[in-house]
Amino acid sequence: DTAVSQTPKYLVTQMGNDKSIKCEQNLGHDTMYWYKQDSKKFLKIMFSYNNKELIINETVPNRFSPKSPDKAHLNLHINSLELGDSAVYFCASSQDAGNEQFFGPGTRLTVL
Amino acid sequence: AQSVTQLGSHVSVSEGALVLLRCNYSSSVPPYLFWYVQYPNQGLQLLLKYTTGATLVKGINGFEAEFKKSETSFHLTKPSAHMSDAAEYFCAVTRRSYSGTYKYIFGTGTRLKVLA
Numbered sequence: 001d002t003a004v005s006q007t008p009k010y011l012v013t014q015m016g017n018d019k020s021i022k023c024e025q026n027l028g029h030d031t032m033y034w035y036k037q038d039s040k041k042f043l044k045i046m047f048s049y050n051n052k053e054l055i056i057n058e059t060v061p062n063r064f065s066p067k068s069p070d071k072a073h074l075n076l077h078i079n080s081l082e083l084g085d086s087a088v089y090f091c092a093s094s095q096d097a098g099n100e101q102f103f104g105p106g107t108r109l110t111v112l
Numbered sequence: 113a114q115s116v117t118q119l120g121s122h123v124s125v126s127e128g129a130l131v132l133l134r135c136n137y138s139s140s141v142p143p144y145l146f147w148y149v150q151y152p153n154q155g156l157q158l159l160l161k162y163t164t165g166a167t168l169v170k171g172i173n174g175f176e177a178e179f180k181k182s183e184t185s186f187h188l189t190k191p192s193a194h195m196s197d198a199a200e201y202f203c204a205v206t207r208r209s210y211s212g213t214y215k216y217i218f219g220t221g222t223r224l225k226v227l228a
Binding site: 004033040041042043045055056090092096097098099100101102103104105106 | 144146148150153154155156157158161200202206207213214215216218220221223
């Protein structure tokens with residue numbers, strides 16, 4: 001059973017398009033996150049939700065919008081994709097915001 | 113401000129040699145400390161964590177780390193490297209703020225290469 005799953009695993013798209021990445025966790029956790037990992041492996045937190053409420057919103061362009069329909073899901077929608085958005089995006093969850101995080105397998109986004 | 117510094121973005125060791133990956137943190141209050149490992153094309157997974165109690169923490173795959181408050185360090189060690197240890201390793205710190213929220217800070221990562 002996959003604890004944290006993301007779809008799609010790979011996403012190749014043109015500049016200017018809008019795309020979404022979905023994340024689901026079956027661990028019963030209260031907190032979920034989105035991270036961006038660049039080509040140098042630097043991991044940057046983008047958003048954090050606790051019980052469907054946004055608790056961390058780092059300096060991220062408005063083109064990125066997270067949506068949490070319920071505690072088990074946290075989706076990421078990206079408008080007007082740019083070349084610089086190319087990266088691996090990781091979803092993660094934890095029981096509470098200070099504890100161990102469980103990561104999904106990542107979504108590799110390539111913007112052409 | 114809270115930060116995490118991992119010394120050495122790349123570390124190479126011979127198979128069977130000691131692995132030492134360094135992590136220093138800055139925090140005005142005792143933090144929670146973590147080490148994560150990322151194998152190629154995978155997400156991060158927890159190796160070990162320190163919250164309270166014993167300062168020497170044992171994790172999976174033979175790794176351990178020691179919390180040294182006086183040195184603000186949480187270095188990761190393994191007595192004998194195995195080829196399968198080749199991966200990216202991340203140190204992370206988190207602590208609870210006065211407002212009750214937590215913030216996770218990841219280090220920039222150290223790529224471990226194991227030489228045959």
